[in-house]
Amino acid sequence: MPLIRIDVLQGRTEAEINSLLDAVHRAVVKxxxxxQTDRYQVLTEHNLRRLVAEDTGLGIVRTEKLTLVSVTTRPRSDESKRKFYSELTAELAANCGTGANDVIVSITTNSDSDWSFGNGVAQYLTGEL
Structure with a gap:
């Protein structure tokens, strides 16, 4: 159950936002x-001056399509993380016109006891999941 938080600059249409959310979800599933029904996403739009993402000295040029994706998830292998980076950039390029230069990803890992899907219960610990 990855929890996905997406930060973008203001100005995208509802259709563009829906396409972005769907593209990110396809990458998570793959x-x-x-x-497929394991979908938890939060998208936040920011004013141009409230979302700053420089290039860390790598010479990466950012545009108005800047997309920051923060993933909170149970432990994942390095291989699956690399696959996610690749799938995500491919999905966003194909479906949103977002170049790989505009995609920043951060993955934070937590444990089973850190999740409750409702009803005040930690379903991974109770065996419900």
């Missing part, structure tokens, strides 16, 4: 092999 790379992390989660069920």
């Amino acid at each position: 790379a992390f092999e989660v069920p």
Whole structure:
């Protein structure tokens, strides 16, 4: 159950946002092999001056299509993380016109006891999941 937070600059249409959310979800399903219905996403739009992402000295040029993706998830292998980066940039390029130069990803890992899907219960610990 990855929790996906996406930060973008203001100005995208509802159709563009929906396309972006769908593209990110397809990448999560492919790379992390989660069920199709395992979808938890939060998208936040920012004013141009409220979202700063420089290139860390790598010479990467950013545009108005800047997309920051933060993933909170159970432990994943390095291989599945690399697959996610690749799938994500491919999906965003094909479906949103977002270049790989505009995609920044951060993955934070937590444990089973860190999740409750509702009802005040840690379903991974109770065996419900």
